[in-house]
Amino acid sequence: DQQVKQNSPSLSVQEGRISILNCDYTNSMFDYFLWYKKYPAEGPTFLISISSIKDKNEDGRFTVFLNKSAKHLSLHIVPSQPGDSAVYFCDISGSRLTFGEGTQLTVNP
Amino acid sequence: DVKVTQSSRYLVKRTGEKVFLECVQDMDHENMFWYRQDPGLGLRLIYFSYDVKMKEKGDIPEGYSVSREKKERFSLILESASTNQTSMYLCASSFGGGGTPYEQYFGPGTRLTVT
Numbered sequence: 025d026q027q028v029k030q031n032s033p034s035l036s037v038q039e040g041r042i043s044i045l046n047c048d049y050t051n052s053m054f055d056y057f058l059w060y061k062k063y064p065a066e067g068p069t070f071l072i073s074i075s076s077i078k079d080k081n082e083d084g085r086f087t088v089f090l091n092k093s094a095k096h097l098s099l100h101i102v103p104s105q106p107g108d109s110a111v112y113f114c115d116i117s118g119s120r121l122t123f124g125e126g127t128q129l130t131v132n133p
Numbered sequence: 134d135v136k137v138t139q140s141s142r143y144l145v146k147r148t149g150e151k152v153f154l155e156c157v158q159d160m161d162h163e164n165m166f167w168y169r170q171d172p173g174l175g176l177r178l179i180y181f182s183y184d185v186k187m188k189e190k191g192d193i194p195e196g197y198s199v200s201r202e203k204k205e206r207f208s209l210i211l212e213s214a215s216t217n218q219t220s221m222y223l224c225a226s227s228f229g230g231g232g233t234p235y236e237q238y239f240g241p242g243t244r245l246t247v248t
Contacts, residue, residue, distance in 0.1 A: 033173065056235050067137070067223050067239030068176070113175060117235035123168075125175035 027051050028116045030124035038132055043101040045127050047114035050095065054122075057090060058115040059099045061108075062126070068113060072099070104131045136160070137240035139224050145246045152211040154243050156224030163229030165207035166237065167191075167199065169220040176223065182207055183229065214247045221245075 029048045037043045045059075055076045060068035074081040074088045074097075081088050087100045097116070101108055109131050114124040140155035158165065166181040168191075178191030180199040188199050196218060200208045207226075211218055221244050225237040 030175075058235060060237075060239075065241070067225070067241050068237075069239065070236045073236065115235070115237075123176040123178075125173060 028114060028122045028124045030112075030114060030127050032127050033125070034128040034130070036130045036132060037104050039106055040103045043099075043104045043108065043129055043131065045099040045101075045112050045114075045129065047097040047099075047116070047124050048095060049097065049116045049122075051116075052092070052095065054116045056117045057088070057097050058117060059086075059088060060113045060115060060123075062111045062113065071112075101129075104129075106131045106133050137224060137226055137238050139222075139240040139243050141243050142241060143244050143246075145248065146211075146214050147248055148215060150211075150214045150247075152214050152245065152247075154209040154211075154222055154224075154245070156207045156209070156226075156240055157205055158207075158226040158238070159205065160226065160228075160238070161204065162226035162238070163204070164227040164237075165201065166225040166227075167197075167207065167209045168223045168225065169193070170223055170242070171220050179209065214245075216247050219245060219247045 027050050058073040059071040061071045062068040072083050072086045072088050089098045111126045113126045116122045137158045167179040168176040182188045182201045198210045221242050223242045224240040227237045
């Protein structure tokens, strides 16, 4: 029973435009939500997080939105840059550690 | 800077061999994790440890065991390697308290091929 789903395996956007990556979860007991970025041949690196008591957290070009009623998490990157091209994983954490399948983002110059 | 190192970047083993993957972290983290990453399946948790000599099964522990004799070192053991264990193996560590809850620091990964 998959508790976390990233429904888009890939996303392609133009440089300067907004990238929106999505993540849906099933268990409302999770209390912390994180996004990681992974380049090829490297381990994932932490990007941004949000706790369940908030609905938005911003860090520079990256904003994470949490819609608890819809059990939906999204990451907005604006403006997107070619260096943002990577696989993005959402991590829905609490008593269990559960990553999504990942979304490959490609930002075209 | 937190550093998590893994003993090998690439490893090729034969079916039936016993395989040891080593992970070391230098930030005195309480928690350590082993994942495997496969296309379309994301990161799946194999085992984790919240303290020395303590281990907990993750989502896919079958065919694996772990050892944590020292706080900084967490080893993953494939008792008898099989071809379906060909994968990218990622080790991670995190603080037990303070900082961003649950934020994990990952090693560079070990690409294991079992032939």
